[in-house]
Amino acid sequence: MADKREYRTEELAREAGITVRTLRFYRERGLLPPPRREGRIAWYDDHHLARLRTIAALLERGHTLNGIAELAEAFDHGRDVADLLGVDAPTEEEPVRLTPEELAARFEGQVTTENLAAALDLGYLAADGDDIVHISRRLLDVSAALVREGIPLAEILAAGARVREHADALAELFTELVLRHATEEDLPRLRPLARSVVEAEVSLALDRRLRKLS
Structure with a gap:
């Protein structure tokens, strides 16, 4: 794996499309983890850049800075994965821990700020320090397989929201x-x-749909 890129304050602000003043404000509010210090120079990396882009996407979707700050504080203090994902009851789903690079590799360049924010809104993803936690290995694997088949991740997430309702x-x-x-x-x-009833009914429904299309 390539060495992690690092940025000075001005470089990070430019890459994130914000001002240095805004960057420092986010840092003071606890929205960013501390940079690496080398004397008086602060060094940030790609995880800081990803966090800034996620903040921007969440703000665009109507989240408040206070709410984002509370999430960031919980994530950076290593809360239990179940707490991070809002799972307070026993589950058969297996959470998956990934680096941002591993997540990006699974979805072939489609991990945009908009898609990341949508996945966070659905509760599919949470950040835990430098890692990302996906709520379900099965959902992760199926979503990645659909992307490999040429289906845009944004449409998969939109369909996931509709499936969630049903x-x-x-x-x-x-x-x-x-x-x-x-x-x-x-x-x-x-x-x-x-679960068996639901799986059988979905299978039968797909059979009926395929017969209509043939």
């Missing part, structure tokens, strides 16, 4: 069904049955 509705339906006849403690044990 998945939430299905989860609510299953939960209500179980709670009418069992207890909350039975939900984890019966969860695989719900």
Whole structure:
């Protein structure tokens, strides 16, 4: 892997498209991790640049500086992965830890600030120090495979948001069904049955769609 590039304050501000004053303001607010110091010179790297671009994208999507600062503080202090991703219940999904370079390599140059912000909004990604954590290895692998098939990542993320709505509705339906006849403690044990029903119905729906297209 190539050596990590480093930037002086003025260079980093220029690469990020902001002023030095704004950069220093972000640093004072705790939005950026500390730079490497060499005497009186502050050296920043590509992780700082990625953070600045993410801040810009989140601001464009309506997030406040206070909210971004709270997230940055939590990320930089190494909170538990479950806390970072908002997972407070047992899950069958396996989180994946990646460097920014590894994430970019999986998606063939489509990790733009807009796509990164969309993935953060969906809860697919969180930053943990210098690393990025993806909430689900299965979702990560499928998304990367679809990109390799020529489907833009932005459209995959938009579709993911729509799927999330239907998945939430299905989860609510299953939960209500179980709670009418069992207890909350039975939900984890019966969860695989719900997943099997959903997988079978999606498979049958795809069969019907393919027959219509043929």
